Amino acid sequence: xxxxxxxxxxxxxxxxxxxxxxxxxxxxxxxxxxxxxxxxxxxxxxxxxxxxxxxxxxxxxxxxxxxxxxxxxxxxxxxxxxxxxxxxxxxxxxxxxxxxxxxxxxxxxxxxxxxxxxxxxxxxxxxxxxxxxxxxxxxxxxxxxxxxxxxxxxxxxxxxxxxxxxxxxxxxxxxxxxxxxxxxxxxxxxxxxxxxxxxxxxxxxxxxxxxxxxxxxxxxxxxxxxxxxxxxxxxxxxxxxxxxxxxxxxxxxxxxxxxxxxxxxxxxxxxxxxxxxxxxxxxxxxxxxxxxxxxxxxxxxxxxxxxxxxxxxxxxxxxxxxxxxxxxxxxxxxxxxxxxxxxxxxxxxxxxxxxxxxxxxxxxxxxxxxxxxxxxxxxxxxxxxxxxxxxxxxxxxxxxxxxxxxxxxxxxxxxxxxxxxxxxxxxxxxx
Amino acid sequence: xxxxxxxxxxxxxxxxxxxxxxxxxxxxxxxxxxxxxxxxxxxxxxxxxxxxxxxxxxxxxxxxxxxxxxxxxxxxxxxxxxxxxxxxxxxxxxxxxxxxxxxxxxxxxxxxxxxxxxxxxxxxxxxxxxxxxxxxxxxxxxxxxxxxxxxxxxxxxxxxxxxxxxxxxxxxxxxxxxxxxxxxxxxxxxxxxxxxxxxxxxxxxxxxxxxxxxxxxxxxxxxxxxxxxxxxxxxxxxxxxxxxxxxxxxxxxxxxxxxxxxxxxxxxxxxxxxxxxxxxxxxxxxxxxxxxxxxxxxxxxxxxxxxxxxxxxxxxxxxxxxxxxxxxxxxxxxxxxxxxxxxxxxxxxxxxxxxxxxxxxxxxxxxxxxxxxxxxxxxxxxxxxxxxxxxxxxxxxxxxxxxxxxxxxxxxxxxxxxxxxxxxxxxxxxx
Numbered sequence: 001x002x003x004x005x006x007x008x009x010x011x012x013x014x015x016x017x018x019x020x021x022x023x024x025x026x027x028x029x030x031x032x033x034x035x036x037x038x039x040x041x042x043x044x045x046x047x048x049x050x051x052x053x054x055x056x057x058x059x060x061x062x063x064x065x066x067x068x069x070x071x072x073x074x075x076x077x078x079x080x081x082x083x084x085x086x087x088x089x090x091x092x093x094x095x096x097x098x099x100x101x102x103x104x105x106x107x108x109x110x111x112x113x114x115x116x117x118x119x120x121x122x123x124x125x126x127x128x129x130x131x132x133x134x135x136x137x138x139x140x141x142x143x144x145x146x147x148x149x150x151x152x153x154x155x156x157x158x159x160x161x162x163x164x165x166x167x168x169x170x171x172x173x174x175x176x177x178x179x180x181x182x183x184x185x186x187x188x189x190x191x192x193x194x195x196x197x198x199x200x201x202x203x204x205x206x207x208x209x210x211x212x213x214x215x216x217x218x219x220x221x222x223x224x225x226x227x228x229x230x231x232x233x234x235x236x237x238x239x240x241x242x243x244x245x246x247x248x249x250x251x252x253x254x255x256x257x258x259x260x261x262x263x264x265x266x267x268x269x270x271x272x273x274x275x276x277x278x279x280x281x282x283x284x285x286x287x288x289x290x291x292x293x294x295x296x297x298x299x300x301x302x303x304x305x306x307x308x309x310x311x312x313x314x315x316x317x318x319x320x321x322x323x324x325x326x327x328x329x330x331x332x333x334x335x336x337x338x339x340x341x342x343x344x345x346x347x348x349x350x351x352x353x354x355x356x357x358x359x360x361x362x363x364x365x366x367x368x369x370x371x372x373x374x375x376x377x378x379x380x381x382x383x384x385x386x387x388x389x390x391x392x393x394x395x396x397x398x399x400x401x402x403x404x405x406x407x408x409x410x411x412x413x414x415x416x417x418x419x420x421x422x423x424x425x426x427x428x429x430x431x
Numbered sequence: 432x433x434x435x436x437x438x439x440x441x442x443x444x445x446x447x448x449x450x451x452x453x454x455x456x457x458x459x460x461x462x463x464x465x466x467x468x469x470x471x472x473x474x475x476x477x478x479x480x481x482x483x484x485x486x487x488x489x490x491x492x493x494x495x496x497x498x499x500x501x502x503x504x505x506x507x508x509x510x511x512x513x514x515x516x517x518x519x520x521x522x523x524x525x526x527x528x529x530x531x532x533x534x535x536x537x538x539x540x541x542x543x544x545x546x547x548x549x550x551x552x553x554x555x556x557x558x559x560x561x562x563x564x565x566x567x568x569x570x571x572x573x574x575x576x577x578x579x580x581x582x583x584x585x586x587x588x589x590x591x592x593x594x595x596x597x598x599x600x601x602x603x604x605x606x607x608x609x610x611x612x613x614x615x616x617x618x619x620x621x622x623x624x625x626x627x628x629x630x631x632x633x634x635x636x637x638x639x640x641x642x643x644x645x646x647x648x649x650x651x652x653x654x655x656x657x658x659x660x661x662x663x664x665x666x667x668x669x670x671x672x673x674x675x676x677x678x679x680x681x682x683x684x685x686x687x688x689x690x691x692x693x694x695x696x697x698x699x700x701x702x703x704x705x706x707x708x709x710x711x712x713x714x715x716x717x718x719x720x721x722x723x724x725x726x727x728x729x730x731x732x733x734x735x736x737x738x739x740x741x742x743x744x745x746x747x748x749x750x751x752x753x754x755x756x757x758x759x760x761x762x763x764x765x766x767x768x769x770x771x772x773x774x775x776x777x778x779x780x781x782x783x784x785x786x787x788x789x790x791x792x793x794x795x796x797x798x799x800x801x802x803x804x805x806x807x808x809x810x811x812x813x814x815x816x817x818x819x820x821x822x823x824x825x826x827x828x829x830x831x832x833x834x835x836x837x838x839x840x841x842x843x844x845x846x847x848x849x850x851x852x853x854x855x856x857x858x859x860x861x862x
Contacts, residue, residue, distance in 0.1 A: 015759070019782045098804045104793060106803055113815055114785065194815050209644055213637075215816050236838040243840035328446070343862070350833055350862045351450045354545065360862065362535060362836030372537055372832065373529045373853050384544055384625050384829045385646050386817040398815045401803065402781055405793030407667040409674035422804050431774070431781045431791065 003185035007192040009172035010115045010140040016170050017138050018112060022089030024167055028135050029085040031163035033078040036128070039159055040074055046151040047124065054148045062250065067148055069124045077128045080376060084132055087375050090393040091138045099423040101413065104405040107429035110397045112138030114194035117186050117214070118378060121199060122146025127156050129376050131174045135164070137396040142186060142193070144177040187212035197391075199379050202332070217387060217395075219379030221306040222252030222334040224364040227323040227349070228268060229340035230261040236361050237264075237339040238272055243363040244337065246279045250308045252380060253335055253367040257303060257313045259323045262288070265316045269293050281310045288316035303330040320345050324352045331355060333382050335367040335389075356382060356389035402429050434616035438623040440603035441546045441571040447601050448569050449543060453520030455598055459566050460516040462594035464509040467559070470590055471505055477582040478555065485579045493681060498579055500555045508559045511807060515563055518806050521824040522569045530854040532844065535836040538860035541828045543569030545625035548617050548645070549809060552630060553577025558587050560807050562605045566595070568827040573617060573624070575608040618643035628822075630810050633763070648818060648826075650810030652737040653683030653765040655795040658754040658780070659699060660771035661692040667792050668695075668770045669703055674794040675768065677710040681739045683811060684766055684798040688734060689745045690754045693719070696747045700724050712741045719747035734761040751776050755783045762786060764813050766798040766820075787813060787820035833860050 017025075036043065047069045054067055095108040116139050120126045127145050134141035145153045157176040164171050177183060186193065190213040197217050198208045205218035226244050228237045244255035260268060265288070273293040276283060283295035284302050295314070302313040303326070317323045327336050335357035338349040350358045357367050367389065369377025374392025381387045387395030412418040448456075467474065478500045485498055526539040547570050551557045558576050565572035576584045588607040595602050608614060617624065621644040628648050629639045636649035657675050659668045675686035691699060696719070704724040707714060714726035715733050726745070733744040734757070748754045758767050766788035769780040781789045788798050798821065800808025805823025812818045818826030843849040 015755075015783050015785075018785075019779065100797065100802055100804070104797075206644075213640055215646070215814065217816075233838075239838045239840055243842050247841040247845070324446075347862050348450065350831075352446050354446075354449075355831070357832045357834060359834045360836065361838055362834055363840045365841035366531065366535075366834060366836075366839070367832075371531055371851075373531070373855075383646065385648075388829055389832045398819055400781075400786070401788045401798075401820045403788060403790045403793055403797060405791065405797075407664075407670045407792055408797070409670055409794045410678040410796035411674050414678070420802075424804075431778050 003177070003182050004189060006142060006172075006175050006177075007115065007186070007189040009170075010142055010175060011192045013170035013172040014112065014114050014140040017140060017173055020138065020169060022092070024169065025089075025135055025138065026085040027167045028163045028169060029081045029132055031166045032128075032132060032160050033081040035159040035162050036074060036078055036156070039155065040071070043069065043074070043152065043155045044071075046155045050149055050151045059148065063122065066123045069152055073125055077125050080129065081132055084136055084375055087136070087393065090136070090397050094428045095399060097425040097427040097429070099421050099425055100403075101408060101418045101421055104403070104408050105425065105427070107402045107404070107427075108399050109402055109429050111400050113396060113398050115140045115142065115192060116396070117142045117144070117193050117196045119144045119183060119196070119198045119200070119208075120146070122148040124149050124152040124156060127153050128160075130378050131160050133376060133378050133393060133396060135160075135173060137393050139396055140173045142175050142177055144183055144186075150178060184211070187214065190214045197379050217379065217381045217391065218383060219252075220382050221332045222254070222380070222382075223256050223304070223306050223330065223332040224253055224334055224367075225257050225259055225327050225331055225336045226255050226364065227259040227317075227327070227336070227338045228261060228264060229320060229323075229338055229342065229345050230263040231342035231345060232261075232264060232268075232339040233341055234264075234268060237268060238275065240337060240339050240361060240363050241272060242275050242279075244365060245276070245281060245312050247363065247365050249310055251365070252306075253364050254308070255312065255364050256305065256307055257315065257330070259315050259317050259326055261320070261323070262316050262318050265289070266292055269314070276312060279310070281312050284311065284313045286315045289314045306332070320348060324349060328352075328354050333384070334380065335359065335364045337362065337364050356380070402431060404431065434608070434613050435620060435623075437573065437603075437606050437608075438546065438617070438620040440601075441573055441606060442623045444601035444603040445543065445545050445571040448571060448604055451569065451600060453523070455600065456520075456566055456569065457516040458598045459594045459600060460512045460563055462597045463559075463563060463591050464512040466590040466593050467505060467509055467587070470586065471502070474500065474505070474583065474586045475502075477586045481580055481582045490579065494553065497554045500583055504556055508556045511560065512563055515567055515806055518567070518824065521567070521828050525859045526830060528856040528858040528860070530852050530856055531834075532839060532849045532852055535834070535839050536856065536858070538833045538835070538858075539830050540833050540860050542831050544827060544829050546571045546573065546623060547827070548573045548575070548624050548627045550575045550614060550627070550629045550631070550639075551577070553579040555580045555583040555587060558584050559591075561809050562591050564807055564809050564824060564827060566591075566604060568824050570827055571604045573606050573608055575614055575617075581609060615642070618645065621645045628810050648810070648812045648822065649814060650683075651813050652763045653685070653811070653813075654687045654735070654737050654761065654763040655684055655765055655798075656688050656690055656758050656762055656767045657686050657795065658690040658748075658758070658767070658769045659692060659695060660751060660769055660773065660776050661694040662773035662776060663692075663695060663699075663770040664772055665695075665699060668699060669706065671768060671770050671792060671794050672703060673706050673710075675796060676707070676712060676743050678794065678796050680741055682796070683737075684795050685739070686795050687736065687738055687744065688761070689743055690748050690757055691745065692751070692754070693747050693749050696720070697723055700745070707743060710741070712743050715742060715744045717746045720745045737763070751779060755780060759783075759785050764815070765811065766790065766795045768793065768795050787811070833862060835862065
């Protein structure tokens, strides 16, 4: 099967899906959960093969643990499928209704985007989450998981396709890509694919953007900052700056750079450095930091680096203004936090920091689709268009304008036979 | 002034604008209108020079008439500025509020996109409309108008910059690009520019997409269809199919292809062809059409062509299904209409036609930002992400997640010391 026919199949599936009801799409999620449980022995066997090969090839322990799919994880994703089915249908919702002229009503109505290509890492539960979000929102998905999880993903895709068939929807709504060449071919199908969501490094997202005309919503680097303001409450600053760094080192919403106002640095940094030391975190500081605590000198490169590791860069800034400038210049527009008791500083930070998430007095680790109440996420968008931050169901929809009349013409408007009424109505679209 | 410094200036202006109030931005629109009136003699003189040169170089009469800026047009755009000022502030609106855990509230709040590059045709009123929409929504704009309108645009940009200065906002919020080289340079500034809106042909929009990493919302070809269903009311079909074609030939929402169900073709086409003949419209038909009315044979190329002229291609289709397939295959996803009295056919057409606008029994000429009640438009987006169809103020905004806590950490969630509450609240963001 070549990629071009796969994409055509997905496009046809999307057109069929676009007339399906929310109930039918929820039924797919239920059947998907059923089939995962019915076929779990086969799934676990495939996963054990993937794990054995990955171990033999020397994959690091944290990655092996992400690759592993056991009974507990499977039960957890099946719970997720049921909770997703219980969420409101994201498509077919009338956003507004506007009467243009007597008897001519315009409706803006949400609808699926179409065919979405999603490239994700070696976590088999990602396939389940992503394909179910796509189906719930009426989209067809071409899925490319990590090479290490191939056998597991082949089992999982069989379950989702079985669930689609059982609900009377086209199997080609969800298809698995197996090679890097498939990805390269997918990028050329700009007449059949509406959106690519790559999850990975900045360099990977750039590669995708540079090699395709298909719109890209990138889940790229997370260079998140905590800024401890002159007016910060010291206890809150310690809690938030520490949790943002150490609660999980290897995630995109972890803090990579701490900015500290010069007025509070001498009192804050020594105690904070003690906490970091306990957690085995290396500090890289600018000159002003090194005058207060012993640490590795930070270079310009440090401000641009997503460590995903037990390293924190620290810089002392003379003002709120300087902190905001640093974040807008070096950050990745993901999630940035100010710790302060001064409402004006918080307001300025919230308005001027150009990121998907701006936080006051709370750990950056909260940047997550489930935490935000979006059900789950297909990625965290660091661009500014369409969807921003954790991208859940509504990020997978767009809208259509539906206009319902009875023969109105522009000639009648221009001649004055019909007049604009421009009234906002509270009505649902009947079609 | 090179483009890179212009873009930096725009970025700085955006950061200043992002803390401005809606009142201040409305004041700019008022001052802009005042300055246009105060300086109208100079503006008209510059426009006369542009017109003289364009006439000497042999510009076609319809284009000359679009280029002309007279007292009536100026009064009209000044009215537009006042009505834009009266619209609600599109930024700072809380879309939803969600309590994550006790005392930790998440707000999704609308905000400007940032720096937008807009390339538009030789209609000087376009500069006024576009720059005012950008300012109202808190964005900075780099504007490139048609070469023929350069002297007029130089006068107009002076007025908008004067208005910004008078309101205490940075002049560099609105800047004029003067050459094609400027456009080429602009496309490279992907670290400073957030969005490019090109208005022009498909080929032009493709050129922009292929030469920039900046996201593009293209206003490209409008290949709009009217489909006359088997169950169409004949009088409505004649009115709608005619108005969509002839009310204005040279616009993107004009009908380029008519699809007719085979059951109604023999009765509908002869009368319709008579109307088209009266309006001097050439018909290009497929074989089945030519068996009913005399006309030029249509080629495969015709189905893909935006004529913007007194030409209409006509095809007879065996079913609604075939009509939908034709539209999704050859159309430009702009605006497509079904004429029918059958609600099921209408519903199927509305669900499956993959266009920004789907119409029932009404002329495609209604696809317009002002008509839709959006105030005005910066373009008509034919892509599917972010904004679709006529793109007004809300298409120029994005959103930020604002999270306000008092020291909550993910460690407390993981340990069970804090529990998710996941409650939807009806609250505005205080910051």
